[in-house]
Amino acid sequence: MTNTKISLSDVTQELAKQCNSTLSYKRLYRAVLDGELIAEKEANRWMFDRSQLPQIARHFGLERS
Numbered sequence: 797m798t799n800t801k802i803s804l805s806d807v808t809q810e811l812a813k814q815c816n817s818t819l820s821y822k823r824l825y826r827a828v829l830d831g832e833l834i835a836e837k838e839a840n841r842w843m844f845d846r847s848q849l850p851q852i853a854r855h856f857g858l859e860r861s
Contacts, residue, residue, distance in 0.1 A: 801843045804828070804835070807852060814849070815858040827855065 802810065804824050811817040827833045828842055833855060835842040844852065853859070 800846050801838070802846045802849070804842045804844070807844055807849065810849060811853055811856075811858060814860050815853055816861040817853075817856070817858050819856055819858070823856075824852070 805821055808817075808819050808821050808824060811819050824833075825842070828835045833844075833848075833852060835844050837843070
């Protein structure tokens, strides 16, 4: 079974690969705290659904490379 959840730190790494991004964990974390992006807290970690990656990329103006 494929895990559909992805942590904030993994999101930054995944977007770095897909979009040649330098998006920082701190900037992504701030967007979650400010309510700009929806994430769920699981066992003290903020998690996104992997299907949200395109939405997160758009939010920060990132394009696939």
